[in-house]
Amino acid sequence: MRRLLFIAALLAGCGVNPLPVPPELGGEISGSTCLPCDGTIRVAGEPGSAKNADAVWLVNLDRQSEPLLVPVANDGSFEALMDALPGDEIRLQARRDELRSVPLDLVATVDAVLEPAARPLADCFVVEPELELDDATVGATSFATLTLSHDCDTSLTIDSIALRAPAPAFEIAAPVAPFVLAPGETTTVTIQLTPEAAGLVEEVLLIEVSSPEPDRRPVTLFGIAD
Known part of the structure; x- marks a missing residue:
């Protein structure tokens, strides 16, 4: 216990700040x-x-x-x-x-x-709700991949993967929907960011599922343009 207190005091004396509390x-x-x-x-x-x-x-x-x-x-x-x-x-x-x-x-x-919002396949179709792309200079391109994990008992039909609203800075490079994932199969969606102006670039990607039940996975895409 004394050793832990000593380490804590030492870190405080060295000016080590705690991690910021997220919103x-x-x-x-x-x-x-x-x-x-x-x-x-x-x-x-x-x-x-x-x-x-x-x-x-x-x-x-x-x-x-x-x-x-x-x-x-x-x-x-x-x-x-x-x-x-x-x-x-x-x-x-x-x-x-x-x-x-x-x-x-x-x-x-x-x-x-x-x-x-209803997410009937939440237990077996897992997608992260956000994807941060690497910073890119204006006119240059950065890439990121989003993993779609499918552990449902039956095949999963993905009808569309599209941006909520037009956003020229983002492009969905692959795969092309519609397609079917077999039980236990995973795939990756490749997103590229080519900013046209400096600052935060942001839009929502919508993954729409029709089978075995209608479902949706929104993913907020964002990156910083230098």
């Missing part, structure tokens, strides 16, 4: 219809819903509208008005500087209530 998103997040504005819903996070964050990023996965980045209040609450219709899926993420929370995917119901 978190949770608690009560609600939706309501905006009566004066047809086709718009109000997304609100109650106090404490966004922790260690200074902003929340929101994007409608079923529309090509621009994502929103709204500030987080001191009490951890936030509010946004966004274009959405019943059945649309919304991805939210708490952010602070370059740190990001695990994305949260919610679906707007007929009453604009937000419910967790």
Whole structure:
């Protein structure tokens, strides 16, 4: 025990800082219809819903509208008005500087209530929710691969792999959908980033499954252009 205390004191004396606490998103997040504005819903996070964050990023996965980045209040609450219709899926993420929370995917119901997005194949079709590509200078290209792991009992039919909205900086190099994965088979999706301007480049890749059950895997692609 004394040795551990000594090591901790030594590290503190050497100026070793603890790892930064990542943002978190949770608690009560609600939706309501905006009566004066047809086709718009109000997304609100109650106090404490966004922790260690200074902003929340929101994007409608079923529309090509621009994502929103709204500030987080001191009490951890936030509010946004966004274009959405019943059945649309919304991805939210708490952010602070370059740190990001695990994305949260919610679906707007007929009453604009937000419910967790259904993922019926979550136990056997595994895809990471984000993919960070290496930094690239403007006009140059970087590559990254996304692994699709399939452990379902029956074959998996992937109907499409496409960007939510046009984004010239990103290109899906391979494979070409539709295709079928046998039980236990994995494959990789190759993404390339060729930025046209400096700064953060970001878009959502949608992987749509039709069999054995309809399902979806959104993947946020992002990279920095120098």
